[in-house]
Amino acid sequence: MSLQIPMEDFVHYFLGNNLNIDKADFDKFGLKPKVKHYQKGQQLIIQGQPAPTFFFLVKGFVRYLSVSAEGKEFTQSFAYAPGISGSTRAMTKNVNSLFSIEALDDVICLEFDWPVFFEQMKSQPGFMAAYNRLLENMFIKKEEREYAFVQQSAEQRYLTFLDKNPLIRDKIPLKMIASHIGITPIALSRIRNRLK
Amino acid sequence: MSLQIPMEDFVHYFLGNNLNIDKADFDKFGLKPKVKHYQKGQQLIIQGQPAPTFFFLVKGFVRYLSVSAEGKEFTQSFAYAPGISGSTRAMTKNVNSLFSIEALDDVICLEFDWPVFFEQMKSQPGFMAAYNRLLENMFIKKEEREYAFVQQSAEQRYLTFLDKNPLIRDKIPLKMIASHIGITPIALSRIRNRLK
DNA sequence: TCAAATAATAAACCTAGGTTAATGTTGTTA
DNA sequence: TAACAACATTAACCTAGGTTTATTATTTGA
Numbered sequence: 001m002s003l004q005i006p007m008e009d010f011v012h013y014f015l016g017n018n019l020n021i022d023k024a025d026f027d028k029f030g031l032k033p034k035v036k037h038y039q040k041g042q043q044l045i046i047q048g049q050p051a052p053t054f055f056f057l058v059k060g061f062v063r064y065l066s067v068s069a070e071g072k073e074f075t076q077s078f079a080y081a082p083g084i085s086g087s088t089r090a091m092t093k094n095v096n097s098l099f100s101i102e103a104l105d106d107v108i109c110l111e112f113d114w115p116v117f118f119e120q121m122k123s124q125p126g127f128m129a130a131y132n133r134l135l136e137n138m139f140i141k142k143e144e145r146e147y148a149f150v151q152q153s154a155e156q157r158y159l160t161f162l163d164k165n166p167l168i169r170d171k172i173p174l175k176m177i178a179s180h181i182g183i184t185p186i187a188l189s190r191i192r193n194r195l196k
Numbered sequence: 197m198s199l200q201i202p203m204e205d206f207v208h209y210f211l212g213n214n215l216n217i218d219k220a221d222f223d224k225f226g227l228k229p230k231v232k233h234y235q236k237g238q239q240l241i242i243q244g245q246p247a248p249t250f251f252f253l254v255k256g257f258v259r260y261l262s263v264s265a266e267g268k269e270f271t272q273s274f275a276y277a278p279g280i281s282g283s284t285r286a287m288t289k290n291v292n293s294l295f296s297i298e299a300l301d302d303v304i305c306l307e308f309d310w311p312v313f314f315e316q317m318k319s320q321p322g323f324m325a326a327y328n329r330l331l332e333n334m335f336i337k338k339e340e341r342e343y344a345f346v347q348q349s350a351e352q353r354y355l356t357f358l359d360k361n362p363l364i365r366d367k368i369p370l371k372m373i374a375s376h377i378g379i380t381p382i383a384l385s386r387i388r389n390r391l392k
Numbered sequence: 393t394c395a396a397a398t399a400a401t402a403a404a405c406c407t408a409g410g411t412t413a414a415t416g417t418t419g420t421t422a
Numbered sequence: 423t424a425a426c427a428a429c430a431t432t433a434a435c436c437t438a439g440g441t442t443t444a445t446t447a448t449t450t451g452a
Contacts, residue, residue, distance in 0.1 A: 132328055139334050139338060143294075145338075150270050173400090185400070186401080189402075350409070382410075383408080386408090389432085395452085397448100397450075401445080401447085404441100407439090409437090417428100422426100
């Protein structure tokens with residue numbers, strides 16, 4: 001592991017607010033992540049291909065995007081450093097990913113092999129519990145999103161997005177925000193015009 | 197535990213296709229669930245109230261519904277025997293539930309105290325792993341739903357619902373299907389008329 | 393620093409689905 | 423089995439957001 005500071009960040013993140021895992025537990029792990037660099041526009045994982053890896057983002061931010069059969073883009077979500085990233089479905093079910101993960105920025109990340117990681121996790125109850133908490137949070141976020149799509153207007157979803165994503169709201173193209181909240185860029189433009 | 201056959205079902209379910217847990221691990225557990233009966237229309241948990249319990253449905257089926265500030269009903273999902281049920285958010289975060297769970301049928305279920313259950317799970321790695329798998333599946337389902345709301349028409353969502361829910365599709369009122377796929381009963385009626 | 397590409401906005405028009413209100417159609421229960 | 427309630431359908435109308443096509447910023451990169 002050559003990146004001293006990011007590794008500290010990583011440990012700190014896992015130990016910290018989100019996952020609350022014991023530092024000692026983590027150090028017992030013999031993890032050998034690869035340090036990877038991606039340039040803006042490059043893909044960390046590719047829709048339709050296996051993705052048995054998960055990432056810890058050390059620097060930069062990414063989006064999850066899927067392209068439908070009709071060629072329509074949908075930005076499922078965003079992730080940014082310090083934080084984790086990957087396709088839960090592709091990793092855990094060993095199937096092809098339904099989305100790509102694209103760097104929106106120059107990205108530095110640690111790449112973990114999921115099968116190895118998962119195997120080791122089984123012998124580390126603290127880590128397993130942390131993974132649990134992570135999944136719970138991910139699920140709850142999707143639940144909130146489900147609710148938003150059914151009960152809220154596009155305008156409300158836009159305002160909520162701005163509110164909940166202060167770190168990236170001014171750094172990503174509006175068309176990505178539009179496709180994230182499930183509308184076209186034209187509709188978002190109308191909303192923005194109405195709001196000002 | 198007085199219900200012999202359901203308990204067998206329960207164990208079998210947890211051991212079985214979904215969670216793949218070892219029967220011996222389960223038996224080590226000293227779980228003392230309450231056996232509960234609910235009549236059609238009664239609520240297992242109530243929106244806005246704490247819900248530190250999870251349920252194993254032995255018989256019958258339920259729906260998760262939330263009512264918005266404007267009084268609009270949304271049927272988040274359905275669950276049926278044999279299977280589990282509860283509010284992940286309310287259980288794990290110890291907050292009030294954002295939805296109610298309502299019996300659509302006469303329901304028999306086992307009620308577990310979440311804090312006790314979770315505490316015991318920590319010492320049973322096999323069970324913790326099973327809970328993980330469950331969360332992964334729950335997350336993936338929500339991901340699919342998110343995708344459906346953004347990329348599919350109401351008609352497609354209706355057809356998908358029928359296809360994926362053979363056990364309940366003919367046993368629940370259409371208005372619940374409508375509110376589950378995010379449209380009004382009127383719109384669903386139009387769709388059904390168009391389809392025949 | 394000037395093209396060329398990409399992003400954002402705007403206008404005109406269209407459509408899926410919401411809303412309201414009326415009318416059948418089931419299902420309960422007294 | 424009558425009467426009431428809940429559910430489902432239909433029609434008429436409305437609106438948010440999609441589509442198409444231009445026009446105007448911004449980036450990007452040579």
